[in-house]
Amino acid sequence: MSRISRRKLLGTTAIGILSSGLRRVLGAEPTADSPQQETLALAQYQPVSMLHVKETPVPRARYPVIDFHTHLTSSAHAVHGVSLGAERKIAEKPEQLLPVMERRNILALTNLTGGFADGLADTVAQYDKRFPARFYTFTEPSYNLFQQSNYPQLQADAIRSAHQSGARGLKILKTLGLYLREQTTTGSLVKVDDPRFDPMWETCAGLQMPVAIHVSDPLAFFKPADRFNERYEELHNHPDWSYFRDGYPSNAEILEARNRVFARHPRTKFVALHVGNFAEDLDNVSQNLDRFPNMYVDIAARLNELGRQPRAARKFFDKYQDRIVFGTDATPHGDKFPQQVFNDSLYQIYFRFLETDDEHFDYAPAPTPPQGRWKISGIDLPDGILHKVYNQNAGRLLHVAG
Numbered sequence: 001m002s003r004i005s006r007r008k009l010l011g012t013t014a015i016g017i018l019s020s021g022l023r024r025v026l027g028a029e030p031t032a033d034s035p036q037q038e039t040l041a042l043a044q045y046q047p048v049s050m051l052h053v054k055e056t057p058v059p060r061a062r063y064p065v066i067d068f069h070t071h072l073t074s075s076a077h078a079v080h081g082v083s084l085g086a087e088r089k090i091a092e093k094p095e096q097l098l099p100v101m102e103r104r105n106i107l108a109l110t111n112l113t114g115g116f117a118d119g120l121a122d123t124v125a126q127y128d129k130r131f132p133a134r135f136y137t138f139t140e141p142s143y144n145l146f147q148q149s150n151y152p153q154l155q156a157d158a159i160r161s162a163h164q165s166g167a168r169g170l171k172i173l174k175t176l177g178l179y180l181r182e183q184t185t186t187g188s189l190v191k192v193d194d195p196r197f198d199p200m201w202e203t204c205a206g207l208q209m210p211v212a213i214h215v216s217d218p219l220a221f222f223k224p225a226d227r228f229n230e231r232y233e234e235l236h237n238h239p240d241w242s243y244f245r246d247g248y249p250s251n252a253e254i255l256e257a258r259n260r261v262f263a264r265h266p267r268t269k270f271v272a273l274h275v276g277n278f279a280e281d282l283d284n285v286s287q288n289l290d291r292f293p294n295m296y297v298d299i300a301a302r303l304n305e306l307g308r309q310p311r312a313a314r315k316f317f318d319k320y321q322d323r324i325v326f327g328t329d330a331t332p333h334g335d336k337f338p339q340q341v342f343n344d345s346l347y348q349i350y351f352r353f354l355e356t357d358d359e360h361f362d363y364a365p366a367p368t369p370p371q372g373r374w375k376i377s378g379i380d381l382p383d384g385i386l387h388k389v390y391n392q393n394a395g396r397l398l399h400v401a402g
């Protein structure tokens with residue numbers, strides 16, 4: 001009912017002309033026995049759904065899974081994702097991860113943040129070499145060398161030596177575009193399509209190393225953190241996640257710079273993480289997938305977006321079934337992101353979303369859905385697409401059997 005017709009109706013119906021006394025008797029207004037409740041703080045509002053709907057547990061994935069997007073190690077010394085040294089912090093030993101993998105039918109984990117130099121070699125030794133075909137490690141740019149005049153060449157060489165150490169691909173964090181700055185008096189942000197990275201992208205093409213790229217962030221993080229912001233609570237809890245600040249580019253500017261990189265390096269395969277970094281706009285992601293045959297996407301940490309548009313998401317999976325890989329963004333100790341802790345329940349939510357037509361369920365483990373107050377529905381993918389998304393597409397990118 002539109003607002004106007006509702007107002008008109010209220011003005012002409014019995015309800016609209018009830019005396020206040022009668023309204024109280026009928027329970028339409030609070031009485032002394034039922035006082036108006038004080039305003040409830042948003043953070044305390046935890047509604048419990050009264051909806052009775054089907055719940056389909058999916059304890060094991062229908063096909064063995066390659067989780068293309070995890071973080072098993074991180075830099076021991078990092079500022080906003082810029083590794084200041086090669087040393088790695090091991091979040092969890094592989095022996096601790098394998099039981100979850102066995103229970104949930106997870107064939108392999110790709111650790112995107114494997115670092116570089118000695119730290120990378122250590123990571124490969126501890127995971128990939130000890131448990132072949134269960135762990136794959138990616139390298140990261142040596143931003144610590146960025147200020148050197150021959151950085152383009154040094155970075156290309158670093159990719160080659162990372163490949164020799166066993167790195168399967170390159171990971172770009174949103175550091176690029178949002179944190180990495182020139183060491184000049186202006187200290188301006190380095191752009192995603194800065195030509196100093198061109199030899200790095202080309203070297204990845206030559207070595208057939210896919211590039212997993214996360215630039216930008218959810219669109220709501222670029223908007224004012226006010227009462228109209230759909231991620232208000234999250235931004236309220238983490239004010240530093242907002243890029244609605246002077247000196248930051250817009251989401252569109254960052255993605256356009258990224259697209260210029262895709263266009264300039266057609267031989268390099270790019271996996272645009274988090275559904276092309278723009279899951280809120282599947283039309284935009286689709287247009288880019290149509291423009292750039294070298295672009296792929298993963299679904300990590302974006303069930304909230306995909307699952308609140310299940311019919312559009314299902315069409316997206318139908319159309320791009322050869323270019324979508326499974327990923328979670330799981331990290332063993334989710335200190336910053338408790339909803340992404342590597343555990344059994346995280347995986348079961350992903351499987352339920354992909355494999356069932358269940359409706360109105362949480363996109364993240366309890367207690368509070370962290371990325372906006374809504375629920376998701378499953379997209380009930382058929383076997384053929386599930387198989388591709390769970391392992392075949394990632395297998396091709398990593399040059400391993402899916």
Ligand SMILES: [Zn+2]
Nearest residue numbers: 069071214329
């Ligand atoms: Zn990630």
